[in-house]
Amino acid sequence: MLKTSATSSGELVNETLRSALAHKGLDQLGLASALQVDPKTVERWLAGRTPHPRSRVAIAKLLDRTEAELWPDVAINRDGPTTRFGPEIRAVYPHRYAVPRQVWYDLFAGAEQEIDILVYSGLFLFEDTRIVQLLTEKAQAGVRTRVLLGHPDSPAVAQRGEDERIGDSVAGRIRNALSLVSPLAGTSGVTLRLHNAGLYTSVCRADDELIATPHIYGVAGAAAPTFCLRKLREQSLFMVYLDSLDQVWSKAEMPTHEFDDHI
The missing domain is CATH 3.30.870.10 (Endonuclease Chain A)
Known part of the structure; x- marks a missing residue:
């Protein structure tokens, strides 16, 4: 299940994504550089916003995680893989x-x-x-x-x-x-x-x-x-x-x- 916490302002934080970044030795700027996106975009992802599909794929590959682990509530494509499961089931x-x-x-x-x-x-x-x-x-x-x-x-x-x-x-x-x-x-x-x-x-x-x-x-x-x-x-x-x-x-x-x- 996606782990979240709240900031002092009540904003949710994607703790699973933050933890995965730390495990890979990356921070907000490091992820932004790797994906060639604005650091503010990464900040929004960490705050709980779901990235676009292409970015989700890139992030999951970079962090060696599945989309299911990082964003379990992601929409499911009818003819594509379902990924709303635990970490053992990749798709x-x-x-x-x-x-x-x-x-x-x-x-x-x-x-x-x-x-x-x-x-x-x-x-x-x-x-x-x-x-x-x-x-x-x-x-x-x-x-x-x-x-x-x-x-x-x-x-x-x-x-x-x-x-x-x-x-x-x-x-x-x-x-x-x-x-x-x-x-x-x-x-x-x-x-x-x-x-x-x-x-x-x-x-x-x-x-x-x-x-x-x-x-x-x-x-x-x-x-x-x-x-x-x-x-x-x-x-x-x-x-x-x-x-x-x-x-x-x-x-x-x-x-x-x-x-x-x-x-």
């Missing part, structure tokens, strides 16, 4: 297709130790050659990478096709993904496995950042809501999803020779 998008491509790219680009991808097909990722190349470069740089795709012949995949009313299209998409992911799967540091799990949530994780897409009956994955999370502690929403991913990984298997034409 919520109404649909996966509403997540900007750069958000996915930035997630993986920030990885220094581990990348995990748990999906059925993940075509929305693997059709993007820029992302596949980035994942390959990260693995070559020593980032341990685990990729979990659904087994195209598993009952769970068939059921997902029925649930989304698209027949055997999910299995076909997985086989396409296997072909697209083959350059990545052949990279040292990358392990590909096929799972038979009834996938309730797709998860893409890079170190302490995670994007989760819960699947809803009758709704295509691209239309499902999507959450951007970050790890703040061991007992957290982030860890719930990561623990689930690890369970699927422990039961998944390496692709057999029947998929040699695909990978």
Whole structure:
């Protein structure tokens, strides 16, 4: 929740913003200089005025905070991310297709130790050659990478096709993904496995950042809501999803020779 206090004149002060500035070693003049705005403008922000969207984005990035932390009452765009949540939830998008491509790219680009991808097909990722190349470069740089795709012949995949009313299209998409992911799967540091799990949530994780897409009956994955999370502690929403991913990984298997034409 936004922390405010009142001055002697009764004017509210955005204490959260002031505290975030202090944590970064910045003062009012420092923020004004960084954003190239008048110091009086910063003074009004600290006094409780909400900056314009472009300034909010710039301030949040500079201070390594989310807009939700600094201005929880900010208006929500119908097709954009919702950010009126606690610090662990960085953003919520109404649909996966509403997540900007750069958000996915930035997630993986920030990885220094581990990348995990748990999906059925993940075509929305693997059709993007820029992302596949980035994942390959990260693995070559020593980032341990685990990729979990659904087994195209598993009952769970068939059921997902029925649930989304698209027949055997999910299995076909997985086989396409296997072909697209083959350059990545052949990279040292990358392990590909096929799972038979009834996938309730797709998860893409890079170190302490995670994007989760819960699947809803009758709704295509691209239309499902999507959450951007970050790890703040061991007992957290982030860890719930990561623990689930690890369970699927422990039961998944390496692709057999029947998929040699695909990978």
